[in-house]
Amino acid sequence: EVQLVQSGAEVKKPGESLKISCKGSRYTFTNQWIGWVRQMPGKGLEWMGIINPGDSNTKYSPSFQGQVTLSVDRSISTAYLQWSSLRASDSAMYYCAKLHYGSAENWGQGTLVTVSS
Amino acid sequence: QSALTQPASVSGSPGQSITISCTGTSSDVGAYNYVSWYRHHPGKAPKLILDEVSNRPSGVPDRFSGSKSGNTASLTISGLQAEDEADYYCCSYVTSSTLDVVFGGGTKLTVL
Numbered sequence: 001e002v003q004l005v006q007s008g009a010e011v012k013k014p015g016e017s018l019k020i021s022c023k024g025s026r027y028t029f030t031n032q033w034i035g036w037v038r039q040m041p042g043k044g045l046e047w048m049g050i051i052n053p054g055d056s057n058t059k060y061s062p063s064f065q066g067q068v069t070l071s072v073d074r075s076i077s078t079a080y081l082q083w084s085s086l087r088a089s090d091s092a093m094y095y096c097a098k099l100h101y102g103s104a105e106n107w108g109q110g111t112l113v114t115v116s117s
Numbered sequence: 118q119s120a121l122t123q124p125a126s127v128s129g130s131p132g133q134s135i136t137i138s139c140t141g142t143s144s145d146v147g148a149y150n151y152v153s154w155y156r157h158h159p160g161k162a163p164k165l166i167l168d169e170v171s172n173r174p175s176g177v178p179d180r181f182s183g184s185k186s187g188n189t190a191s192l193t194i195s196g197l198q199a200e201d202e203a204d205y206y207c208c209s210y211v212t213s214s215t216l217d218v219v220f221g222g223g224t225k226l227t228v229l
Contacts, residue, residue, distance in 0.1 A: 035218065037163075044120075044223035045155075045163065045206050047216055061216045095162060102210035102218050103153040103168035110162055 002027045004096055004108035011114045012086050019082035020111045022096030029077035030054040033099040036070065036081045040092045050099060051079060086115045121146065121207055121221035128227040134195040137224045139207030140188060145219060147188035151210035154183060154192045157223075158203045167192065194226075202228040 049060040097104035171183040
């Protein structure tokens, strides 16, 4: 069974950097795009961006372009979402998902990020 | 790239059927048969329940069905059960120079 396992919850201060991870297993990691989804408290799901693990090609939502960076390490089948300078408004649950023709077939368990001074 | 439009909430009694609509444009829902639906229980990961408009992944009961007409896709849940109470999101492939997937705003299903 395909698995996506995300890193644990994080508590950070505004201005700090952060990199969260999503490790894929039981499938060929480089064959399918990985997407990142944000859910702010009480709000809906939003696509942040997607990355092709095969060639690191990335596509960002205009709302997140320049705010976050997607990357992968193919050697350990892991995708990353990172911030260089967190803001309180980045507090949210973040999910990774494996995509197939625009459908998120499999999801990570989510990583809760809390940014507070 | 705007979110697809879903009703904020729907409700139904156990055993009844409900339908959730997902309205987009000729650049997303109307252009592609790559519409998917997700069930999201708070605190858990979302789960894919339909892809390519009406295809049920393995393990999803046939109580869940999907259709599309023009720029609007629909999810129908028949034989409502208490466990169906959740948030439901549609998602579509979209013609875009940036990100080519977009969610709907989500619909809260209450089982009365």
